[in-house]
Each structure stands twice: as structure tokens, then as C-alpha cells.
Amino acid sequence: MPLLRRAQVAALGAALLAAGCLAAPVAGADDITPSGCVQPGPTLRYLVVFDKGTAEPDADAQISAACGATTVYYPQIAVAVATSPDPGFGDKIGPGRAYSAQGESGTATGQSSRRKIDETMSAASLLSSTESVPSADLGDKQWDMRLIDANLAHQITEGDPRVVVGVLDSGIDPRHPDLKQALDPQLSVGCLTGKADPSVAAWAPTTSPHGTHVAGIIAAADDGKGVTGVAPGVRLASVKVVDDDGYIYPEYAVCGFMWAATHGITITNNSYYVDPWEYTCSDQQGQRVVTEAMKRAVDYATSQGVLNVAAVTNSAADLTQPGTDTRSPDNAPSHPVRGVNSNCAVLPAAERGVVAVSSVGSNQVKASYSSYGLGAIDVTAPGGDVHQKPANGNNPCVLSTVPGGYGDFCGTSMAAPHVAGVAALLASTHPGDTPAQLTKLLNQQAKPVQCPSDYDLNDTGVQDAYCSGYASFNGFYGHGMVNALNAVSTGTTPKLTGPTTDAPAQTDKGPTGKATPIGPEQLAAGQ
CATH class of the missing domain: 3.40.50.200 (Peptidase S8/S53 domain)
Incomplete structure (x- = not known):
């Protein structure tokens, strides 16, 4: 799977170590923890796909064994979000099962300067x-x-x-x-x-x-x-x-x-x-x-x-x-x-x-x-x-x-x-x-x-x-x-006929009626 090159990761890890952001490795450990996980950073976020029906404890165990930590697991679809500082996490979890879009785009290391959505406003004006x-x-x-x-x-x-x-x-x-x-x-x-x-x-x-x-x-x-x-x-x-x-x-x-x-x-x-x-x-x-x-x-x-x-x-x-x-x-x-x-x-x-x-x-x-x-x-x-x-x-x-x-x-x-x-x-x-x-x-x-x-917009x-x-x-x-x-103005819904695999009708699982507006004090408190 696409990952940051090990040389890039190692260089970043060395820089962070020199800056005091990482603990120094044990002498002779060769940057390997006792569990066998490489820890040079940066910590990347991964999307991980499991076999359908995989239980949460099993998914957590697989992620941990691959030198990662589970952020969240969605058992309904057997998909997890995990993090790991180990550049070999993808190989350890298994071929074709994990992917870091964050790593590929370079945002985790500050490599990417591209801004996808360019309509921006200052933070002050947003409040x-x-x-x-x-x-x-x-x-x-x-x-x-x-x-x-x-x-x-x-x-x-x-x-x-x-x-x-x-x-x-x-x-x-x-x-x-x-x-x-x-x-x-x-x-x-x-x-x-x-x-x-x-x-x-x-x-x-x-x-x-x-x-x-x-x-x-x-x-x-x-x-x-x-x-x-x-x-x-x-x-x-x-x-x-x-x-x-x-x-x-x-x-x-x-x-x-x-x-x-x-x-x-x-x-x-x-x-x-x-x-x-x-x-x-x-x-x-x-x-x-x-x-x-x-x-x-x-x-x-x-x-x-x-x-x-x-x-x-x-x-x-x-x-x-x-x-x-x-x-x-x-x-x-x-x-x-x-x-x-x-x-x-x-x-x-x-x-x-x-x-x-x-x-x-x-x-x-x-x-x-x-x-x-x-x-x-x-x-x-x-x-x-x-x-x-x-x-x-x-x-x-x-x-x-x-x-x-x-x-x-x-x-x-x-x-x-x-x-x-x-x-x-x-x-x-x-x-x-x-x-x-x-x-x-x-x-x-x-x-x-x-x-x-005629779809000639520029008259060329x-x-x-x-x-x-x-x-x-x-x-x-x-x-x-x-x-x-x-x-x-459509009136009564024409019901679909014949066999269907569509979902059952939605029920109202959320609160009913008008929403309760959030006040300035709640926004300021981050609630």
C-alpha cells in the first residue's frame, strides 16, 4: 500500500528527536520497541477493512498486533480507523487491508501545500x-x-x-x-x-x-x-x-x-x-x-x-x-x-x-x-x-x-x-x-x-x-x-412493485420538533 518512504519517515523522526519531541531510543535497540514496533513517527491515520462479521475485540487485537491503536471500529460494516507511527503498519495488518490517505497526501508531514477548498474566511469572521x-x-x-x-x-x-x-x-x-x-x-x-x-x-x-x-x-x-x-x-x-x-x-x-x-x-x-x-x-x-x-x-x-x-x-x-x-x-x-x-x-x-x-x-x-x-x-x-x-x-x-x-x-x-x-x-x-x-x-x-x-460557450x-x-x-x-x-404536488406515493432489496422505511430515531438553538456561551465553551 502507498506509504511515506521510510527514508522520509526516518529523517522526520531524527528531526523530532533532535528537537526533543521524541524520547531517545534505548542504546542498541535499533529504534525497535520490545514489542517489535518501529516508532520513528509521524503517527498516521489509517482506514482498515476487515472481513464482514469481525467482532470488535478481534479487530482491536489485529490492529494492536500490527503496531497500531484503534480510534474507532464500526462493527456494522467491519471498518476501523486506526493510528500508527510504524511505517510498516500496512504490511503488518495484511496486504490490501489498510490505507492512509493522510500519508499519501503528505499533510501529516507538512509536505502538502495544496488546499482543496479555497473559499476561506478568517476564524474571527466565522464567529x-x-x-x-x-x-x-x-x-x-x-x-x-x-x-x-x-x-x-x-x-x-x-x-x-x-x-x-x-x-x-x-x-x-x-x-x-x-x-x-x-x-x-x-x-x-x-x-x-x-x-x-x-x-x-x-x-x-x-x-x-x-x-x-x-x-x-x-x-x-x-x-x-x-x-x-x-x-x-x-x-x-x-x-x-x-x-x-x-x-x-x-x-x-x-x-x-x-x-x-x-x-x-x-x-x-x-x-x-x-x-x-x-x-x-x-x-x-x-x-x-x-x-x-x-x-x-x-x-x-x-x-x-x-x-x-x-x-x-x-x-x-x-x-x-x-x-x-x-x-x-x-x-x-x-x-x-x-x-x-x-x-x-x-x-x-x-x-x-x-x-x-x-x-x-x-x-x-x-x-x-x-x-x-x-x-x-x-x-x-x-x-x-x-x-x-x-x-x-x-x-x-x-x-x-x-x-x-x-x-x-x-x-x-x-x-x-x-x-x-x-x-x-x-x-x-x-x-x-x-x-x-x-x-x-x-x-x-x-x-x-x-x-x-449548441454547447460552444466561448464562440470558438x-x-x-x-x-x-x-x-x-x-x-x-x-x-x-x-x-x-x-x-x-405529487400526492400519495406510488409504491414500488415487484421484488426489492431496498431498506425498510425510516423511523424517526432522533428528537422531534424544532431544534434547540445553541447559544454563544455554549459555542465559546466548545460544548
Whole structure:
């Protein structure tokens, strides 16, 4: 499996020893502890996959014997997160069973300077207060909500508070006035060690407004101030899976899906892809561990009644065609990408049962950056595009909440929460439906969007992308544009017929009713 070169690790260990950060080895011990474990550091975090059905004591024993320590074990899927300073941990635990995305990206040793999510704000500005947020009604600037008829849908329903959308992202600002009534701190958690941490400090945003922006698209309050989300009547859970360097390692995502599965979350929004590769290849050493662990986590969440929605990236890539991933970690070679129907895929969007979302601008044309591909896209939604100018001089990107106020971002990251919001409306009007049934309704309520006859965005005479398929299902838009009004006007759910392996209907395992907002004193105390 990919690990830091032993020479690099040894050099770092020597430096730490000289600095007094490590204890000196016993003379003649040759840097080997009595247990036979090499301890030069740095301590890396690993995702470890076991045979299904492995009991927790057995998994712990195997990790310990391989010179590691268990951070958390998820017996439902037989996946663990472990740490070890021994560069041979992967070999000791067994071939093809452990992988350190942290080690491959170089963040554990400070080698990587790449920041994946570049929308950053200072820590001070992230600690917003109610008084500092403008109170003007910004609804007229929300062209995206009008595009999916969200304002008309709200005349029928704004969603049921028993429906909870887990925002797997960089954290949600608990003080924002548009979000504090919807945000449920009891269902919020940080996953940046791979193990759930329910403290406010673990799930509140620190360096990125991304999660707060996504949350506002889903459920910002309909109070005549600021912006309004697609489903302002549902609840939100902040599930932090983006670290301060902008990375979403697979163990973070696994933790997020397992939290959703075990805490009654109805829908998850995933506006990211797992690191350290944009495309994870199951036939490459190490990455098959990520592929298997992610599959188990997503499948388990689905089996527990969770509908998962995910963005398909901003690479303008045809996800069904061969290519090369040039977005590899620092100091690592690029590797072949063969699309979602082969061994390489964008995770979690390509997972079975996940609703994959592309992005359109205000003109309902595929955004220039949005990835696409026939069979890779389920539905589309507004994500904004600077090439498509909305009417009335509004910003071409999507306006939503950010810590301390409001901001405009473009991306499939913004398209996915529109779909999660429509799914939340469907879950509100069709309580007890399985993820498969909600997915079928999402596809049925979407408005078909035909392939454009000309997709030459820069007037160069060359098509910038090719749309295949037909009006009601194609590579740019899948089944079409989600529509909130259609979603709440569907009436009784048409039950699926024939044999099915889908999960039983979700039960409300979490608290009911409105969330209890978290106060400034709790945030300051890190509770």
C-alpha cells in the first residue's frame, strides 16, 4: 500500500528527536520497541477493512498486533480507523487491508501545500453574531429558488421538522439567524478523526464558509429576512467532514455516513469528493480499501433509511470516458481514470443508490464547470455559472448564508443542496418512504431538459462538451431539473412493485420538533 518512504519517515523522526519531541531510543535497540514496533513517527491515520462479521475485540487485537491503536471500529460494516507511527503498519495488518490517505497526501508531514477548498474566511469572521448579520430581505436575488419554484412550493408546505438533512461538509454556523432555528446541535458531530465527536467545537466551522452556504440553500428560514432555503421547515445536522486544510479523507466520510445511519438522519448532502484522489480506483493498491469502505458505509446508511445526495465535481469531465486524473496529491503521479462504469469513480457520487447531481446556470444550461455523463447524472439543479447572467443584474452564482452574513458561490456544491432540499420536501409529504422510493419520486418530479443544440460557450466553433441521450434522460441533466412545486404536488406515493432489496422505511430515531438553538456561551465553551 502507498506509504511515506521510510527514508522520509526516518529523517522526520531524527528531526523530532533532535528537537526533543521524541524520547531517545534505548542504546542498541535499533529504534525497535520490545514489542517489535518501529516508532520513528509521524503517527498516521489509517482506514482498515476487515472481513464482514469481525467482532470488535478481534479487530482491536489485529490492529494492536500490527503496531497500531484503534480510534474507532464500526462493527456494522467491519471498518476501523486506526493510528500508527510504524511505517510498516500496512504490511503488518495484511496486504490490501489498510490505507492512509493522510500519508499519501503528505499533510501529516507538512509536505502538502495544496488546499482543496479555497473559499476561506478568517476564524474571527466565522464567529458571527445575530447582530452582525444584515436583516434585509434578499429573496429577490435568489434566482435559483425561482428556477425550481421553491417559493410556490412553500405555499403548500415548507417541510416537516421530523425530516433531518445531514450536511456533510465544513460545519454550519450555529449563530446565523437564518439557520439557528433549523440546526439541531444534538444531531451534529465532528468526524475529523474518523470517530464522531459531538462537541460544538468539533462540528462548528473554522476555516471555510462552504458548509454554512450549503445549509442555507437547504433550509434557511422563511422569515422575511436574508435568504430562504428550499425546505425551511426541516431540520439540519452539521456533520463536519472537511478539515482545516480543505481535505475530506475517506475516514471522515465513513464516520459521517455511519453517524447519519445510526442517528435517524433522513437525507445527507455531500458536496465533495473524497481525497486524496478526485477519482478513486478500485484496481489500485490502497485505493481499493477506500472503495470498499465507502461502499459499505453508504450501503449501510441506505439500508437504515438514509437518502444520500452528492455533487459530481467541478472538473467539466465526462465521467463515462477514459482520461487521466491530473488532480493527484502533491508529489504523487497521476493515474488513469476510466469513468464511473469501470474501476475509477468519483466518490461518493458514483456509489450505488446515491443521487448524483450536475449543475446548471440561470439559463438552465449545463454549467461550464459541471461534470457530466450519460448514466452518471440522476438530476440537475441550479449551481450558477459566470457565463450565464441572470435577469435584473443579479449575481450569476448562488446567494446563500455564510458565517457573518451572505455570499455568492458557484459550483456543483451549490446544485446538490437544492436537490437535498427537494428530497426533504418529498420526505415530508411521503413519510416512511424508502430511499429508493424517494429517488424514484425525485426522478419523476424533475422537469426534463433537452440537450442543447449548441454547447460552444466561448464562440470558438468548437463544442465544449457533448450531451448524449434524449429529452427525458441525458448526460447533462439526467432526468431533468428538480422542481419543488412538483415535488409537493405529487400526492400519495406510488409504491414500488415487484421484488426489492431496498431498506425498510425510516423511523424517526432522533428528537422531534424544532431544534434547540445553541447559544454563544455554549459555542465559546466548545460544548
